[in-house]
Amino acid sequence: MQNSLQILEKLEALSIENCDTEEFKTLLTLLKLSLIEQQSKFEIFSNTIREGFAQCEIVYDSKGKPNDYKVLRINEAFPFHTGMEKEMIVGKRILEVYPEMDKKWLDFYGEVVLAKKPNSMTGFDHNTKRHYVTTAYSNGQDQFVMLFRDITEEKDLEIAQIEIKKQKEEKNYLLNNMLEGFKHCEILLDEDNLPYDFKILEVNKAYETQTGLKREEIIGKTMLQIFPDIEKSWIETLCNVATTGKSKNFIDFNHNTGKYYDISAFSPTYGEFALFVRDCTERENERLKLEKAYKKAEESDNLKSAFLANMSHDIRTPMNAILGCSELLGNENLDKEEHKKCLQHIKSSGNRLLSLISDIVDISKIDSQQQKLIFDVHNLNHLMYDIRDQFTLANSDKKIILTLEVALEDNNSCIKTDDKRLNQILSNLLENAFKFTEEGEITFGYSIKDGFLEFFVKDTGIGIKPENQSIIFKRFGQINNSAAKNDSGSGLGMSIVKGLIALFEGEIWLYSELNQGSEFFFKIPYIPYKNEDKKRPKDIKILVAEDEEINFYLLNIWLKDLGTVLHAKNGQEALDLFYANPDIEIIVMDIRMPILNGLEVTKEIRKSNTTIPIIAHTAYAMNDEAQSIKEAGCTDILIKPAKQKDLICVLEKHSKALNLRNLISNTSN
Template sequence: MDYSYFSGLIQNVALLLVFSFLYATRWINSTYSKKLWPNVFAGIIVGGIGILLMFTPWTYQPGHYFDLRTILLAIAGLYLGAIPTIIAIVITATYRLFLGGNFVLVGVCLIVISGLTGIAWRYFQQKKGGKNSILSLYFFGLIVHIFMLLLPIVLPSEGSVAMVKFMAVPILVIYPVITVLLGVLMNRQLEIWRNRKAKDRLFESEQRFTQMMLDINMVFINLDKDRKIIFCNKYLLDITGYTQEELVGKRSIDIFVPQEEREITEQGLNELFDNNRNLHRFESKILTKNNRELYISWYNSVVFDDYGKIAGIASLGENITEKKATFDSLREAKKKAEESNRLKSVFLQNISHEIRTPLNAIMGAISLLKLPSADQQMREKYYEVLRISGARLLATVNDLIDISQVETQQIKVNKSKFSLSKVLTNHVNVAGPIAEKKANKIICTSKYLQSNTFLYTDRNMLNSIFINLISNANKFTSNGTIEIGSYDEHGDIVFYVKDNGIGIPENRLEVIFDRFVQADSSLSRSHEGSGLGLSIALAYAEMLGGSIWVESEEGKGSTFYFNIPKDEVYLSETDTDQEESDAKLLPDQKILIAEDDKLNYLILKKIVENIGISEILHAVNGAEAVEMVKNNPDISLVLMDIKMPEMSGEEATLKIKEFNQALPIIAQTAFAMPGDRERYLEMGFSDYIPKPIDKNALIKLLQKYLNSSYQDVTGQ
């Protein structure tokens, strides 16, 4: 057998295999990249292989030589693309021109057509999304080599027809088959490369995913089928305080889930595994190493192995502990705000009732007093209605002013030294007659009732606390006993007001001191009063350094307690709180009343006349008051209203003090806010009395500054 027949063919095939090897190891990346130089280098190598093919032709028959350069260039165009193939065409065509000889033009054209056909076939395959299948490769190889046979006919030369007849069979039979085989090999290499690239991308993706899960500020944890932890990220370790060694291989339920929730958590995981489904979101608690509770919003997915079986669960969780706390706080604040608005509406309704009710009684009594048919007995009843309704209206206004001062923190503690015994005695004496109207009895069991003990605190605030507590006890008690008592405890004096009235429901004990809340209770709605007394009492007790609390049983009564620091208690053998001895007023005193309101002037005038003063001057504004004092140097005292037309009482007082420093001037005004008394005294007023005017308080002031005894001719 003549082996030389096959040696050229084998060498040509070997060079094509070298081409495919270089394609698989070096050029695939280049053809799918936009870099120029790797493609240029590939084209040079392919051109070199083409020259080698021409160096080692296949001897089909003596004198007839073939090589596989057309297959090389066609496959290069199909798999390498335009740049490497064109460079290879240029190199091999140049070399063919250099060789010269017969059919040189045909050889060059054959090189160009083979490469360009490969490039065109690649373009149309990519455009249509087709693949280089075996059939496609065969037709491709057949077309390329049909062109190879047609060229000698298109470009005829001596012997070209005979050559075509001679080489038609091997070219049309062998060349397409070799093209298919080389193409299949190239396909396989391309598939291997793509698979390797996909694995590399998958590996890189897994690496990035793993790193992201390690670094992300969210909880990430993997569990196997036995609920054991096989992976967890750094964030989970940071927020729980565990180490990786303490978690991996341990059951997550035993470590993180609170005892009371483990059963339901186990059921949830079983459902995930049994039903082969994802639970995209749910919230649960986990425990840290020091048993602190964290709230996590979970996104869970079932993980499968290579055989499609469930391998475990991957869980991604957001730590919503702070977000949940904030949301809960906002929800609670919203709830409180809504409740506050509702209670304020009820409060305003209650206050409206408390103001309108006595006003209605006052206006009705006044209209009835005008009736000619009203006899003296009926008039006395109407006068009593006026007195009670006025007192009720004044109490409501005072409560509103007091709570407003507390809310705006305008009120201040003004401490003074006073007899505790006298305070207790006064409250028993004042509350006694009021309590008798409901068949109640007031008793005082405090040891300080008979002791010579003095307190150094705010007397008005202490009195207000007692008044509110005693009034409250009397309001909700009938035919009972109200006890005022005290005991010493932990350096404090604890006072209490105890009654055996209707008591307070247990569910109301914690809210009765709240502002506005008490106005909504059924007790407040069914009994008169603003419902602010306990709120005011609590505020005053705290300002005095103590507190206030209650013990009560519904149907049996209530006991209200409040404490005063005992370090403000003094013992003395002499009573420094004695009332000044009464002195009789001289009837020849002259008093100026500066008041622009006629009704107020008439009331003041009547009080002054009832204590024996007959000479009373009246000024309707500050300027007139100044002139009257100048023209009447024998005026003994001025009752000066503050708010008057033309000239205010403040300006008038300053002008009077310029020429008469010794004249007593008492401010009488509806301005009764904290600090008003001190401000008026600093301005030059001798004293201050707020409106509505208390008759007895005014008489004491007149007695003080006129320095004479008096006798209330009304007998009151």
């Protein structure tokens, strides 16, 4: 089929005196068909034209020959030309509607579908008693589109010329008022008759807006002239549409505009194709975002499944030791040495379980943004010395030299920080270093750079493969490494490290080479604090409400250096001692006690004293319990089982009100 511009040029070349009326009508019809093929929405365009329009499907007989056709849809002009309303014909075979339909019409449309070539015909329909000029083309397998006009009353060529101009104006109006971009192109063939590029014949205003390309700048030019670096596959796809006649729908990203486009391509005639282009950048970006989120969630689910499997193993292993050794301790024939080993195993396994639980709690707090930092003044060097001594003692049986490097003098190393969380970060990094280092050296310490404290932990261990380094800080991520001496752990340690460093508004990075070792670095803001003379304050009086003797025993040992410790074995004794000793300055309150529980006691105390710090000492601190404890009036919560440093940390948190800073610092060191 000739394109619209070529047909229009021939029409303009014809004159009323010497033109062939049938040729003119055929050209006119072909032009209209070409225009129709350039529209994306049937209803908008087809209902604009005056000609009858119908999309139909060929019906074959048992021998595979066309003998009927089914009407799929029509335009608003169809009833005007035929007298048949939509409900009378759409969805029906033409022989159902007109049983005596002329065979010439059936043969004509059947030939169009079989040959897949457009054709025109003028004839008389004895069913409607009207003359029609019709043009048909096949728009898909077994389907054809007819465009026809009642020419019974049309005898004047001048009317046809008016119609041509009008249709041309309507075509331009429709194209330039479409929301979709439109582009009509002609493919170019090389010397081997193979398509290699295409020339742009027409675009509409929406296309100009979408791409930023002006019509006058691109009409008549080839795609490679406009975009020399365009992907070859894109040209091949569109040229294939023009040569095969098969429509193609796809989404394309244009690197020149930085946008995604939803493209519908079809061929109005052999060697040409047209595009309807829609900007779908926002939708596609959202889809990619959802796809990424889905993959991340899927990966997270897989990691969590692996984590739960590992967790089951890591919980059952120490529990097995605890239960087994506990049973052995009930054996009266167990000798002293075995008794001692059982206690050591129970203690070690208990600490391992506590570590697992702490990791889960910490990562949950970080993920839910419930983890907060508590800044106070601490001696950084003393903190580093404590960590060094702790790991030296714990790993005394290993062939590893642990070295500490500090940048400040001891008397000038006081900073404002959360020492508990800083200790946790460094401890996790050192535990990781010892885990993957069989022998050699581990060095840790800090330096000061550009207003930041830059900490480091370096080892001479097995190192990390480049492809595994991105896994280190992921949730539930562990690297399976048979060279590791100890493969236990929740897989949360390094993720906790990264989360805590983020709370410090810092960052972490690493360098590692397989079999050469690893170097972890992190930096946090440096907040120096000028040392002041330390003077021991007067002794204070502390009330401990605790019904378990062993728990009080530990608390008393940890607190006795602070002053006088009063012991209440139940809630009523706690109230009596409080009222009898108005100089009590802090209370450590067990929650579950005989007579009156800790919450009841706290509520009574708050009726007369709203300022004294009351530290709840409990094993029950889930969301609901914690909320009840806070509502009762407790100042803070200390979770069982607690260590001395946990208690000291809570006291430090409230030491300003008690003037205990110096005393607590001395005790904790």
